[in-house]
Each structure stands twice: as C-alpha cells, then as structure tokens.
Amino acid sequence: MTYAIKVAKANPDKSIIIITKADKGESNTKYAQGGIAAVLDEHDTFENHIEDTLRAGDYINDKEVVTRVVEEAPERLKEIISWGTRFDKDKTGEYDLGKEGGHSLNRILHHKDITGFEIERALLEKIAECRNIEVLQHHFAIDLITDHHLGKLVNRRTENTCYGAYTLNSKKNIIERVLAKITMLCSGGAGQVYSHTTNPIIATGDGIAMAHRAKALVSDMEFVQFHPTALFEPGKSPSFLISEAVRGFGAYIRNKKGERFVLKSDQRGELASRDIVSKAIDKELKVSGENCVYLDCTHLEHDSFYNHFPNISDYCKKIGIDFRRDWIPIVPAAHYTCGGINVNLNSQTSITNLYACGECSRTGLHGANRLASNSLLEALVFAHHAAADVSSKINSVSFNDKIPQWNAEGTTDPDELILITHSRKELQTIMSDYVAIVRSNVRLKRALSRLKIHYEETEELYKSTKISPQLCELRNLITIAYLIVTQSMIRPENKGAFYNVDLN
Numbered sequence: 461m462t463y464a465i466k467v468a469k470a471n472p473d474k475s476i477i478i479i480t481k482a483d484k485g486e487s488n489t490k491y492a493q494g495g496i497a498a499v500l501d502e503h504d505t506f507e508n509h510i511e512d513t514l515r516a517g518d519y520i521n522d523k524e525v526v527t528r529v530v531e532e533a534p535e536r537l538k539e540i541i542s543w544g545t546r547f548d549k550d551k552t553g554e555y556d557l558g559k560e561g562g563h564s565l566n567r568i569l570h571h572k573d574i575t576g577f578e579i580e581r582a583l584l585e586k587i588a589e590c591r592n593i594e595v596l597q598h599h600f601a602i603d604l605i606t607d608h609h610l611g612k613l614v615n616r617r618t619e620n621t622c623y624g625a626y627t628l629n630s631k632k633n634i635i636e637r638v639l640a641k642i643t644m645l646c647s648g649g650a651g652q653v654y655s656h657t658t659n660p661i662i663a664t665g666d667g668i669a670m671a672h673r674a675k676a677l678v679s680d681m682e683f684v685q686f687h688p689t690a691l692f693e694p695g696k697s698p699s700f701l702i703s704e705a706v707r708g709f710g711a712y713i714r715n716k717k718g719e720r721f722v723l724k725s726d727q728r729g730e731l732a733s734r735d736i737v738s739k740a741i742d743k744e745l746k747v748s749g750e751n752c753v754y755l756d757c758t759h760l761e762h763d764s765f766y767n768h769f770p771n772i773s774d775y776c777k778k779i780g781i782d783f784r785r786d787w788i789p790i791v792p793a794a795h796y797t798c799g800g801i802n803v804n805l806n807s808q809t810s811i812t813n814l815y816a817c818g819e820c821s822r823t824g825l826h827g828a829n830r831l832a833s834n835s836l837l838e839a840l841v842f843a844h845h846a847a848a849d850v851s852s853k854i855n856s857v858s859f860n861d862k863i864p865q866w867n868a869e870g871t872t873d874p875d876e877l878i879l880i881t882h883s884r885k886e887l888q889t890i891m892s893d894y895v896a897i898v899r900s901n902v903r904l905k906r907a908l909s910r911l912k913i914h915y916e917e918t919e920e921l922y923k924s925t926k927i928s929p930q931l932c933e934l935r936n937l938i939t940i941a942y943l944i945v946t947q948s949m950i951r952p953e954n955k956g957a958f959y960n961v962d963l964n
C-alpha cells in the first residue's frame with residue numbers, strides 16, 4: 461500500500477490497480493501485534509540494530525541490505541506517522557519503545573498489541589484519498605502474464621518480461637486479463653502450508669508460487685520461522701499469537717514442572733531469537749511427551765500488562781485463562797516465510813517489469829531467520845525504493861496488447877470441493893510431520909514422494925475442472941511445499957531457522 465501511494469502521488473496521470481483476493485483489510489499485516497523496529501532511543505545505535513539483525517539471521521544476511529533497512533527505518537516511520545499511524549507514547553510524550561526477542565535494546569514502536577491493524581487502517585484511509593488508485597476486492601490473481609503467454613520458451617536464465625496477471629473475479633466468476641506496465645507482487649507469506657500457523661487463511665504463498673511458475677528466481681524457502689509462543693488451542697486454525705513483546709515485558713516460559721528450560725539452550729533465555737526458543741520448546745515437548753509448555757505472566761504488574769496487551773489478555777480471558785493467575789499454554793507455530801522471490805535493492809525480481817515486496821520477497825535482510833519486528837519495516841523500505849525506481853522508468857514502458865485472453869482449459873465444476881479441502885489438510889499434515897522445526901534426510905525424502913502424488917492429482921483437477929480460488933490455493937501450496945522441501949535438501953549446513961539432524 462505504501463508503494464501504491466507513492467507511485468500514485470509521483471504519477472498523477474497513471475492509474476494503479478490493487479488486486480486482493482479477499483476483503484481489502486484481510487492480510488497478515490492486520491494481525492501483526494508486536495510492532496515495528498527502529499533506532500529511536502538515544503542509547504541505541506544503528507550498529508546495535510544491524511548486529512541484532514545479523515545475529516538472528518545467523519550471519520548469512522546481505523549486510524548492504526541490513527544497513528540500508530536499519531538506517532532508513534526512522535525516516536520511513538516518520539512518513540507513516542505523518543500519514544496518520546498512531547504509535548503509543550509514554551507519560552513523558554516519548555514513543556514507548558518495546559523490547560522483543562533478539563533485540564539488545566528497546567526499539568519496537570507499537571500500537572497496543574494491534575500494531576498491524578493500526579498501520580493498515582491508516583494506509584487504507586490514505587489509499588482512499590488517492591484518486592488514481594483502484595482497489596479490486598475478491599479478485600484472485602491466478603498467474604502472471606509473461607513472454608510464455610506470447611508463445612516464447614522461457615526458463616530461469618532467459619530474458620522474460622511481465623505484462624500483468626490473469627485474475628479470477630470471484631463475485632462474477634469470470635477470469636479477467638489485467639494488463640500492466642509494471643506489476644508488483646505483495647501477496648504475503650505462506651504459513652498455511654503447515655497445520656499449526658499464526659497466519660490467516662489467505663497466507664497460501666500465491667505470489668511466490670506464481671513467480672516460480674513464471675520462472676523467476678526464488679530462494680531461501682527452507683528458512684521457515686516458527687513462532688515459539690502461539691496459544692495452544694487444539695483444533696483452532698489459525699493459532700492465536702502471544703506476541704514476542706510479552707516475553708520482552710518479562711514473561712517466563714516454563715514446562716509443566718515450572719522449570720525455565722529455555723535457559724539450558726541460551727543464556728538469554730526467553731529473549732533468545734525465535735529459532736532458538738522454538739527449537740528448545742520442540743525438544744522439551746519431545747522429551748516430556750506433553751502437548752504444550754506455558755507462558756507465565758503472573759509475576760508481572762497486572763494493570764500495566766493489561767494496558768500493553770489488552771487484545772491478548774481479553775482473548776485469553778474469553779477462553780478461561782486469566783493471565784494474573786493462570787499460565788498460558790503455548791506451542792510453536794509456523795509464522796514467517798524468510799525466503800521468497802529474489803529481488804535487488806529496488807525490489808525488482810529476475811523478470812523484467814516484475815517487482816516483489818514484503819513477505820513474498822527475499823531481499824537478503826533476514827538471512828536464515830528474521831529478527832522480530834523487522835518485516836513490516838522491510839516492506840516499508842523496499843516499497844519506497846521500488847516506487848522511486850518505477851516512477852523513474854514508467855514513461856518508457858508500454859503496454860503489450862498482444863496478450864491473449866485466458867484460455868479456459870477446464871469447463872466443468874469440480875464434482876466435490878471436499879477433495880480439495882482434504883488434499884489441503886493432507887498437505888499441511890505432511891509438512892508439519894516431516895518438514896517442520898526439526899528435519900532429517902529421511903523425512904524430507906518421504907515428504908517429497910508424498911508431494912509428488914498431490915502434485916499429479918491436483919494438476920489433473922486443474923486441467924479438467926473450472927478454476928476456483930480453493931483449487932488455485934491448493935496448487936500454490938503444493939508448489940510452496942515443494943520449494944521448502946527441495947531447498948531444504950540442498951542446504952549444506954544448519955543455519956538459523958533451518959535444522960536438519962543429519963547435518964552439523
């Protein structure tokens with residue numbers, strides 16, 4: 461949305477279309493709780509934030525990208541504040557900076573525990589003010605239009621250009637050709653490839669899968685971040701997140717016996733980075749045979765805790781957990797896709813006129829594991845540079861009017877939608893059982909052979925029946941699973957969020 465706003469302002473004669481498959485407010489962004497990181501405290505330095513980001517990423521981040529994102533953070537935040545985003549302040553009128561796992565200092569700007577919701581509110585209002593932005597809700601992007609659709613043979617090494625996308629207008633049930641001089645993918649992450657995830661149901665990795673099919677470069681998909689503290693509520697999907705900021709506020713992780721077992725894995729204990737805490741919990745659960753561990757907030761100042769985390773406190777209360785006296789049951793859940801579509805410093809992918817930004821992109825910022833509250837920031841910084849780059853060249857790009865209309869292959873409705881629902885569940889189970897926090901060569905091999913069956917069945921369905929969002933999502937999730945498994949198989953050493961017991 462910040463990209464659209466900037467391009468719209470810089471190019472009042474151009475029109476920008478935002479395509480979204482659900483209601484315009486439905487996204488991962490809406491659910492972001494903790495906040496957005498920036499060096500604003502006088503005791504903090506850019507070097508500290510850079511070092512924390514590199515350490516969380518296990519030092520395989522792109523240092524140039526890390527430096528750019530950290531150094532530009534204050535400027536980008538000032539901008540969204542000037543557009544109406546409200547962040548909490550303390551009694552002295554200064555921003556109330558929170559602390560999260562992996563951060564050595566307090567540097568998280570937040571709006572209570574619903575920061576993403578607040579940012580999204582402000583940006584949607586700003587979008588509504590821009591006359592040259594049109595938002596098409598309930599439009600499902602099926603595939604990118606590239607040279608392939610003009611009959612050219614393309615692979616990952618040949619020159620390829622993007623001309624827009626084919627989209628399914630879910631209300632009218634027709635497939636539309638949306639032509640664009642420049643296409644930007646900002647389709648979010650892929651947490652739905654696992655059974656337990658904090659990501660909403662829209663997070664099916666569509667953009668990454670589309671880009672992969674169009675032969676763009678996609679990498680680092682093996683680095684899936686599991687959030688250590690998702691609320692344990694059997695049968696509930698997506699899982700409700702207990703923000704990292706709760707541990708930053710002083711909560712302890714305990715096993716049933718009351719032990720703070722994470723301290724055995726890292727002296728930072730609960731404030732170690734997410735990969736370390738998630739692995740420690742995974743190990744504890746395997747050893748103890750229990751279903752969950754606990755987050756203990758009982759010793760914290762109650763009023764202050766409630767003021768910081770009203771959404772979390774109220775949600776827990778609704779299901780009978782009172783943070784003042786009860787420990788909160790938690791388990792790790794898939795949370796963030798660190799890898800994605802490869803982009804350069806201007807957010808440009810390996811395909812001409814195709815950009816990618818946000819969680820679907822792989823910028824090099826996160827390395828092997830994302831530092832908490834760096835993702836919203838990454839999106840803001842990369843959107844800024846993409847907007848500048850696109851504005852500088854848009855007048856030299858022309859539409860391609862030779863693009864054919866969608867060639868509908870399947871014409872019959874699927875006999876049973878339940879087949880698609882079942883396959884999605886099976887796929888999530890395969891990924892959760894074989895390709896989650898702890899992997900092994902045998903598990904990866906098993907996952908791949910099972911994925912092949914799903915791939916063949918789904919392709920057959922795709923070719924023979926009418927296209928539906930459910931079928932497209934399943935197809936995309938299979939591609940995401942395939943990318944995670946195959947890229948896990950070639951990762952030579954354990955790093956950050958990736959752990960294979962057969963490697964050192």
Ligand SMILES: Cc1cc2nc3c(=O)[nH]c(=O)nc-3n(C[C@H](O)[C@H](O)[C@H](O)COP(=O)(O)OP(=O)(O)OC[C@H]3O[C@@H](n4cnc5c(N)ncnc54)[C@H](O)[C@@H]3O)c2cc1C
Nearest residue numbers: 481487488489492493494495601648666818819833835836
């Ligand atoms: C519970 C939770 C808490 C989080 N907390 C934080 C936090 O505190 N700080 C932080 O920095 N990050 C946090 N994150 C991560 C962060 O929210 C996401 O990385 C970020 O919001 C991603 O933004 P995005 O714009 O890339 O994608 P999204 O916000 O997910 O938006 C993607 C959009 O693309 C649309 N879309 C997807 N596929 C299609 C398709 N095929 N056709 C049409 N439209 C499509 C979706 O409908 C959606 O509108 C959290 C994530 C979750 C789930």
